Amino acid sequence: MFLSVGVRFEANVEALNMVETAGNYSKHRRVPYLVEEDGKLKTVYVPALSGESLAHAYQEHLVREALSLNLPVCDDCRRNEFYKSMNKVHLKKKVNPIPDDPKKIEVAIVQSCVIEDVGGFLYAEKPPVRRSSAFQVSYALPVKSVALFATSEPQLHARHAQMDSSSKKGNASEQMIYYVETGTALYGFTFNLDLNAIGVSAITSEPILNENEIKARREAALKALFRMLSSAQFGAKLSRFFPVGGITEVAVAVTEHPFVVTSPIYDDYIARTERRLKVLEGLGEKYLFTVATGEKVPEEALKEAMDYLKEQGAF
Ligand SMILES: [Zn+2]
Numbered sequence: 242m243f244l245s246v247g248v249r250f251e252a253n254v255e256a257l258n259m260v261e262t263a264g265n266y267s268k269h270r271r272v273p274y275l276v277e278e279d280g281k282l283k284t285v286y287v288p289a290l291s292g293e294s295l296a297h298a299y300q301e302h303l304v305r306e307a308l309s310l311n312l313p314v315c316d317d318c319r320r321n322e323f324y325k326s327m328n329k330v331h332l333k334k335k336v337n338p339i340p341d342d343p344k345k346i347e348v349a350i351v352q353s354c355v356i357e358d359v360g361g362f363l364y365a366e367k368p369p370v371r372r373s374s375a376f377q378v379s380y381a382l383p384v385k386s387v388a389l390f391a392t393s394e395p396q397l398h399a400r401h402a403q404m405d406s407s408s409k410k411g412n413a414s415e416q417m418i419y420y421v422e423t424g425t426a427l428y429g430f431t432f433n434l435d436l437n438a439i440g441v442s443a444i445t446s447e448p449i450l451n452e453n454e455i456k457a458r459r460e461a462a463l464k465a466l467f468r469m470l471s472s473a474q475f476g477a478k479l480s481r482f483f484p485v486g487g488i489t490e491v492a493v494a495v496t497e498h499p500f501v502v503t504s505p506i507y508d509d510y511i512a513r514t515e516r517r518l519k520v521l522e523g524l525g526e527k528y529l530f531t532v533a534t535g536e537k538v539p540e541e542a543l544k545e546a547m548d549y550l551k552e553q554g555a556f
Pocket of ligand 1: 314315316317318319325326354355356357
């Protein structure tokens with residue numbers, strides 16, 4: 242089964258994705274964006290969060306959920322260092338000696354780590370072994386209709402150090418000023434999870450694990466998404482730049498085969514998703530579509546999708 246979630250969230254004065262520091266200035270990630278204004282297209286640079294940043298946060302939540310269900314997580318992933326068995330040094334911690342057969346390498350990694358099962362890996366040695374991630378996440382970008390109002394602005398901060406004249410060296414200052422560029426926007430992003438890929442070989446398409454273990458891992462994968470959205474624990478600098486705002490809308494589709502909700506950067510994404518699903522229904526596909534806008538809170542829609550998946554025997 243396949244889950245696809247469109248999320249809209251309002252974030253004011255956030256520093257969720259910083260890309261570089263030049264001197265005392267740390268810069269927010271920005272991307273070029275095509276918007277229509279007065280019937281003309283123009284490019285604007287808007288604050289954004291990379292899919293990599295969101296994926297990292299998701300996998301951190303997955304570590305926690307997996308451990309709480311007593312599922313295996315390798316030592317690297319436990320520390321939220323997602324090397325993903327990238328070379329012999331990291332793979333040897335899971336299987337030693339390292340087998341020559343790519344299938345055996347995949348089995349060893351999937352068996353010993355939920356994060357690499359769900360989040361994929363690339364073992365870049367001989368033979369190379371690659372596993373695609375069972376989850377996908379887009380960049381978070383400003384909603385199109387209001388993208389022109391999205392802004393990034395530097396904020397001035399000061400750091401102080403107590404120094405007496407004996408410890409003061411050269412021109413070292415007791416006060417250092419620095420700037421953090423903050424973004425403000427109504428963002429949208431898409432998150433997909435292919436539940437059928439969990440615990441199944443990417444090489445042979447055969448299950449690697451028993452059914453109970455696969456179901457438990459699917460449960461962990463769903464709970465991690467729930468927790469990530471519910472707690473808003475994604476992105477950087479939350480300690481002092483926790484975004485002011487929150488999730489304004491979610492749209493969740495559960496289908497038998499891959500289907501992705503229309504991107505929430507478009508204002509009509511809910512209606513369009515619904516129409517697209519109706520067409521699929523006509524072709525014999527069963528689905529659940531639930532949205533949280535206004536009255537319903539995001540957790541209620543996510544819970545509904547999880548209950549439906551449970552009814553369908555997904556976990
Ligand atoms: Zn791992």
